[in-house]
Amino acid sequence: MTLGRLRRWVPDAVWIERSEDNSALTRRVRARLPEIPVYVVDDLSVAEPGDFAAGKRRLVVQRHRGTFLQHCPAGTTGMVCCNYLVMSSASNCPFDCSYCFLQDYLTNNPAVKVFTNVADGLSEVDAVLRAHPERTFRIGTGELADSLALDHLTDLSSELVPFFADRANAVLELKTKSDCVDNLLCLDPKDRVVVSWSVNAPVIVAVEEAGTIPLEDRVAAAARVQAAGYKVGFHFDPLIAHDGWEDGYRDAIDLIFRGLDTGRVAWVSLGSLRMTPRLKAAIKARPLRGQLLATELVPGADGKERVWRGLRVKMYRRLLEWLRQVDDRMPLYICMEPAGVWEKVFGEAPPDRTVAQRLVAELR
Amino acid sequence: MTDSEAQTAIRAYAGARNYSAATTERWLRLDAGDGGALLQLAAELRLGENQLRDLWDWAEETAERDGVTLHHVLAAEPIGAARARKLGRNDKLKAIKAALRRLRFPQLTDVEDRLADLVRTMQLPRTVRVALPEHLEGDQVRIEITATSKTAWRTAAAALLAAAESPACTELFTLLGEAP
Numbered sequence: 001m002t003l004g005r006l007r008r009w010v011p012d013a014v015w016i017e018r019s020e021d022n023s024a025l026t027r028r029v030r031a032r033l034p035e036i037p038v039y040v041v042d043d044l045s046v047a048e049p050g051d052f053a054a055g056k057r058r059l060v061v062q063r064h065r066g067t068f069l070q071h072c073p074a075g076t077t078g079m080v081c082c083n084y085l086v087m088s089s090a091s092n093c094p095f096d097c098s099y100c101f102l103q104d105y106l107t108n109n110p111a112v113k114v115f116t117n118v119a120d121g122l123s124e125v126d127a128v129l130r131a132h133p134e135r136t137f138r139i140g141t142g143e144l145a146d147s148l149a150l151d152h153l154t155d156l157s158s159e160l161v162p163f164f165a166d167r168a169n170a171v172l173e174l175k176t177k178s179d180c181v182d183n184l185l186c187l188d189p190k191d192r193v194v195v196s197w198s199v200n201a202p203v204i205v206a207v208e209e210a211g212t213i214p215l216e217d218r219v220a221a222a223a224r225v226q227a228a229g230y231k232v233g234f235h236f237d238p239l240i241a242h243d244g245w246e247d248g249y250r251d252a253i254d255l256i257f258r259g260l261d262t263g264r265v266a267w268v269s270l271g272s273l274r275m276t277p278r279l280k281a282a283i284k285a286r287p288l289r290g291q292l293l294a295t296e297l298v299p300g301a302d303g304k305e306r307v308w309r310g311l312r313v314k315m316y317r318r319l320l321e322w323l324r325q326v327d328d329r330m331p332l333y334i335c336m337e338p339a340g341v342w343e344k345v346f347g348e349a350p351p352d353r354t355v356a357q358r359l360v361a362e363l364r
Numbered sequence: 365m366t367d368s369e370a371q372t373a374i375r376a377y378a379g380a381r382n383y384s385a386a387t388t389e390r391w392l393r394l395d396a397g398d399g400g401a402l403l404q405l406a407a408e409l410r411l412g413e414n415q416l417r418d419l420w421d422w423a424e425e426t427a428e429r430d431g432v433t434l435h436h437v438l439a440a441e442p443i444g445a446a447r448a449r450k451l452g453r454n455d456k457l458k459a460i461k462a463a464l465r466r467l468r469f470p471q472l473t474d475v476e477d478r479l480a481d482l483v484r485t486m487q488l489p490r491t492v493r494v495a496l497p498e499h500l501e502g503d504q505v506r507i508e509i510t511a512t513s514k515t516a517w518r519t520a521a522a523a524l525l526a527a528a529e530s531p532a533c534t535e536l537f538t539l540l541g542e543a544p
Contacts, residue, residue, distance in 0.1 A: 284424075293425050294429030296470075296471055299499065299501070301501070308472050308499055309501050310475065310540060310543040311471070313541065313543070314542045340502065340503065344541055344542070
């Protein structure tokens, strides 16, 4: 079975944690999915299918237990860290990208989940921001989930955007592969919210990013939010060394920036495909996969496989050259790379954890 | 060999070598041709589980990339040539692994070959050993001098100094820094 393009995701069924059945978020989800079977349960384990793909057809509405705010797992020892914080407002994503680390990370609980108590998460964020007024924070919701792909069901952006718009020392990043931006258009981000898109060469989008919309539709959505007052960002991540990658990424850059105000691009990041042994095993166990495992990946110091360093440097340098041709003022960074690669690519490695400070400072 | 004979033989081999259930099950899920080819290789080299898995993963990824079967990869010319060499078990395993790595990582091994050529053109004495970063993951070259006398030391140092001034040295670091 192949996954068609998902314009607005609709699950096959919804499981609701009984204690949360009367929450505002649950009521919104129920109202927007009147035709979909709903099961109100005490034990949510019944909602978890054994199969990762089946999990992407189920929605679980539940309370989040534990901490909402965490450090981005990319901050591995030996890598230059951009000090990104992740706020978990949901878990898993309706899209089914072949390279996605969630295939490993969420292998035992793959159902798509949204959390009813995001207000608790915002209180957590508020406490951190108040405790450190001297620091600026870059916080995203798009690490364990797509920030916007479920927004037509949850309206979470309507809680998140006003909250961050009123905070002086934080920027929220909503990272997505969708064009679910309607809710954003009537909100004022006050330059404290960046909407960003994960992007790739068109052939990679078509082959490796099952269920996602084409690149041109992501760009059209970016143009809409930019016109509504948001800064936008783009993440070329993962860069994949496929046949014709130079043409592919050049085309993607041309397509993306053709119709945008590059002066209102908050940042562009580049990250090479990386694969843990467990992710590789998870990908191999899936029935459908693209040509991902055929790329020449070798193990690095952090145990993750990437294309060999000289090729990564070449890819980064090419893309940076093209991005600077578009507008050399756009803030650029690379993700999960050691200082040595930063030096080769940018001529310098930023002191640890200053990347976020720089990026946020450049927003002002 | 029929499917059932192949499965029996795989079970027997994996059982005798204490392979994990997961690896054995993965092996048994292969079609008879692929499973049999893997068994032949394993038996020929008396492979333990981890040794087999390394070769298997590379062969499988190569097969997937090239749209051929696993047994096709294991029968490919460079692998066949390595298997045919009159070598002891460990050296043969090393040769097969190198041949398979070459199939799996053609771009990387091309660059590694080019770097090795560059080191050769420097004509360093045998007392100087140049080690490139593993999988070229890095740009640090490790140079080791072995000297048993002041003269040998001076000779090695002079050769190294000359090599450092050569175009080969420049090209070496350029290649390590960025893919061609």
